[in-house]
Amino acid sequence: MKKKVLFTGLALALGAGYALTAFSQAKPEVLVKQRQSAMTLQGKYFGPLVGMLKGAPYDANVVARNAAYLDTLSQMPWDGFAESTKGEKTRALPAVYSDPGKFKQAQDQLRTAVGALVAASAGGNEGAVKAAIGDVGKACGNCHDNFREKQ
Amino acid sequence: MKKKVLFTGLALALGAGYALTAFSQAKPEVLVKQRQSAMTLQGKYFGPLVGMLKGAPYDANVVARNAAYLDTLSQMPWDGFAESTKGEKTRALPAVYSDPGKFKQAQDQLRTAVGALVAASAGGNEGAVKAAIGDVGKACGNCHDNFREKQ
Numbered sequence: 001m002k003k004k005v006l007f008t009g010l011a012l013a014l015g016a017g018y019a020l021t022a023f024s025q026a027k028p029e030v031l032v033k034q035r036q037s038a039m040t041l042q043g044k045y046f047g048p049l050v051g052m053l054k055g056a057p058y059d060a061n062v063v064a065r066n067a068a069y070l071d072t073l074s075q076m077p078w079d080g081f082a083e084s085t086k087g088e089k090t091r092a093l094p095a096v097y098s099d100p101g102k103f104k105q106a107q108d109q110l111r112t113a114v115g116a117l118v119a120a121s122a123g124g125n126e127g128a129v130k131a132a133i134g135d136v137g138k139a140c141g142n143c144h145d146n147f148r149e150k151q
Numbered sequence: 152m153k154k155k156v157l158f159t160g161l162a163l164a165l166g167a168g169y170a171l172t173a174f175s176q177a178k179p180e181v182l183v184k185q186r187q188s189a190m191t192l193q194g195k196y197f198g199p200l201v202g203m204l205k206g207a208p209y210d211a212n213v214v215a216r217n218a219a220y221l222d223t224l225s226q227m228p229w230d231g232f233a234e235s236t237k238g239e240k241t242r243a244l245p246a247v248y249s250d251p252g253k254f255k256q257a258q259d260q261l262r263t264a265v266g267a268l269v270a271a272s273a274g275g276n277e278g279a280v281k282a283a284i285g286d287v288g289k290a291c292g293n294c295h296d297n298f299r300e301k302q
Contacts, residue, residue: 037188
């Protein structure tokens with residue numbers, strides 16, 4: 001009985017389409033869905049910080065929480081850009097696959113900017129935090145400019 | 152020039168459809184996309200752990216990393232189940248909205264199980280880690296059984 005409950009839970013937890021082995025073997029469409037999910041959640045938690053640059057009330061607690069979330073989320077999209085996904089219909093530009101060094105640099109720029117935002121949000125200086133939010137935005141924009149099709 | 156680059160970056164970072172104010176004001180379809188993204192990523196990082204229960208090689212480093220990721224991700228879906236999303240076409244059952252207390256309990260069960268997995272993965276006992284993985288699976292399954300439409 002216990003075993004049955006366990007396996008029901010696990011099957012449901014995984015849903016359809018997830019490989020039970022290492023996720024590097026996941027299907028291309030699953031990898032795309034996963035990397036787009038990471039981008040969606042980065043947008044969810046970065047959006048309110050941009051709002052604070054644009055006049056929404058500054059909330060240091062929200063900044064600190066979202067910065068920590070972004071520190072985790074900004075590690076998640078990259079392994080989804082596997083060679084196997086080249087044929088999927090997405091906005092990823094060919095440069096993702098033809099210039100992996102530059103793509104990695106753009107990822108590192110984001111990771112560095114998010115790390116600086118985490119540090120700034122711990123420091124408590126609103127001006128420094130806002131500058132750090134701006135730098136994260138530049139890192140997002142730099143990567144999108146070079147590696148994502150314009151809409 | 153600097154300002155232009157900044158705003159280009161920010162606009163791209165947010166993409167279409169994100170409110171610039173607090174995300175509690177996000178459109179229902181955005182909330183749904185965000186909560187589903189959190190579920191997708193929980194699947195991405197929980198899947199390999201289930202694989203280890205089912206015979207894939209045990210890798211303590213992967214467990215520790217994924218447990219930490221899940222500790223963050225498992226905080227993310229819940230504010231997406233706002234009343235405003237009741238009319239969206241999703242697999243969320245009416246009980247999400249009619250029995251918020253039980254829904255919250257199911258969320259807490261997951262958070263507790265993930266916390267125990269983080270602790271177990273720091274402890275380094277493979278048997279304890281695997282039991283903790285099973286408990287996370289049960290928490291996923293319990294919530295899906297009660298709050299998600301069967302496929």
